[in-house]
Amino acid sequence: MAYKNVQSWRTVTLADICNMKYGKMPKKQDLVENGYPVFSGYGIVGSHKEYLYEDPEIVVIARGVGGCGDIKMSPPKAYITNLCIVLTIKDSNVLKKYLYYRLLSTSLRSLNTGAAQPQIVIADLNKYKVKLPPLQLQRKIAAILSAYDDLIENNTRRIKILEEMARLIYREWFVKFRFPGHEKVRMVDSELGPIPEGWEVRRLSNFGNVVTGKTPSKAIPEYYGDYMPFIKTPDMHGNVFCILTSEMLSERGAASQKAKTLPPNSLCVSCIGTAGVVSITCFQSQTNQQINSIIPNNLADREFLYFTLKGLKNTINQFGANGATMINLNKSKFEGLKVVYPSKELVFAFHEITYPIFELIKKIQMKNLILRRTRDLLLPKLISGELDVEDLDIAAGGD
Numbered sequence: 001m002a003y004k005n006v007q008s009w010r011t012v013t014l015a016d017i018c019n020m021k022y023g024k025m026p027k028k029q030d031l032v033e034n035g036y037p038v039f040s041g042y043g044i045v046g047s048h049k050e051y052l053y054e055d056p057e058i059v060v061i062a063r064g065v066g067g068c069g070d071i072k073m074s075p076p077k078a079y080i081t082n083l084c085i086v087l088t089i090k091d092s093n094v095l096k097k098y099l100y101y102r103l104l105s106t107s108l109r110s111l112n113t114g115a116a117q118p119q120i121v122i123a124d125l126n127k128y129k130v131k132l133p134p135l136q137l138q139r140k141i142a143a144i145l146s147a148y149d150d151l152i153e154n155n156t157r158r159i160k161i162l163e164e165m166a167r168l169i170y171r172e173w174f175v176k177f178r179f180p181g182h183e184k185v186r187m188v189d190s191e192l193g194p195i196p197e198g199w200e201v202r203r204l205s206n207f208g209n210v211v212t213g214k215t216p217s218k219a220i221p222e223y224y225g226d227y228m229p230f231i232k233t234p235d236m237h238g239n240v241f242c243i244l245t246s247e248m249l250s251e252r253g254a255a256s257q258k259a260k261t262l263p264p265n266s267l268c269v270s271c272i273g274t275a276g277v278v279s280i281t282c283f284q285s286q287t288n289q290q291i292n293s294i295i296p297n298n299l300a301d302r303e304f305l306y307f308t309l310k311g312l313k314n315t316i317n318q319f320g321a322n323g324a325t326m327i328n329l330n331k332s333k334f335e336g337l338k339v340v341y342p343s344k345e346l347v348f349a350f351h352e353i354t355y356p357i358f359e360l361i362k363k364i365q366m367k368n369l370i371l372r373r374t375r376d377l378l379l380p381k382l383i384s385g386e387l388d389v390e391d392l393d394i395a396a397g398g399d
């Protein structure tokens with residue numbers, strides 16, 4: 001049932017209700033290991049010694065391939081980068097969360113004025129018009145949609161805790177060398193420094209087949225559809241498992257480069273641009289050329305490899321630098337990276353402990369996907385007035 005008074009909702013431009021500002025590019029010397037989140041719009045990309053915004057703010061991704069025009073809410077106490085335009089509410093009759101959902105319900109990608117590089121500018125964003133219901137109704141709509149986001153956020157926190165549990169075991173056993181029975185094992189020299197006796201140095205190519213992705217021709221629209229996930233680096237950010245991608249290939253598109261298909265449980269590593277991001281495939285997938293992937297010979301290596309590859313971030317950036325402006329680690333260099341490999345028995349013991357943890361992470365990520373899809377089905381119906389919640393007794397809080 002539609003709202004009775006939707007005709008009375010006021011129409012405003014974003015300039016009427018918001019102040020807008022570009023984020024800032026952080027300086028390298030101000031980045032720290034443990035600090036405030038650096039938010040690029042695409043995800044958290046580091047830590048800064050200071051933050052620019054105390055509260056979560058609405059941001060529009062203003063630059064970059066694959067996300068320009070997307071709407072995000074920043075983390076609290078965040079340093080927001082210059083890939084984003086920050087929208088700060090200045091009208092007391094506008095609820096921040098409602099405006100966030102209102103903008104989320106439509107695409108701003110039509111505002112892109114970039115040629116070689118996608119770009120949205122404040123001057124165009126200022127003119128964008130939105131229709132706003134009364135404040136109390138904004139609160140009710142935001143409360144319904146926030147309930148889904150709160151569940152998603154709680155699940156995301158659970159995932160982080162579970163991943164950290166597994167990471168701490170990995171660090172204790174394979175970095176600090178305090179694995180079960182370590183007291184009885186002597187240390188010996190290796191090309192990567194002292195390692196426990198019986199361990200070895202391996203190249204990444206020894207773990208399985210390495211596949212460098214490729215983008216099917218955009219000149220053939222029929223290559224894209226809904227048949228197979230097509231993974232790009234932004235799809236991997238913050239995800240142990242790559243469950244959802246912004247683009248899918250058609251059956252024809254996937255078949256055009258069949259050798260690039262990865263089975264489930266392959267480990268994807270970004271090696272161009274934002275390098276060192278790691279994620280695991282859930283389904284048969286393909287990736288773009290910025291990603292090198294390992295199809296492991298043994299499933300028991302999966303969890304060990306995940307943390308080992310994450311630990312190679314600095315190495316990938318170092319070997320991929322080559323004096324160029326963008327990190328680019330090719331397949332042969334990636335295959336040649338060396339890591340310390342423990343005994344098979346110890347890796348299997350780690351697998352037995354962490355496999356159930358990783359499978360639970362996958363299950364929670366799937367739940368979050370369902371919650372997001374349900375929220376996204378409700379979103380346009382609530383924002384447009386197609387579903388009337390005006391008379392519902394909903395506890396509607398503030399901002």
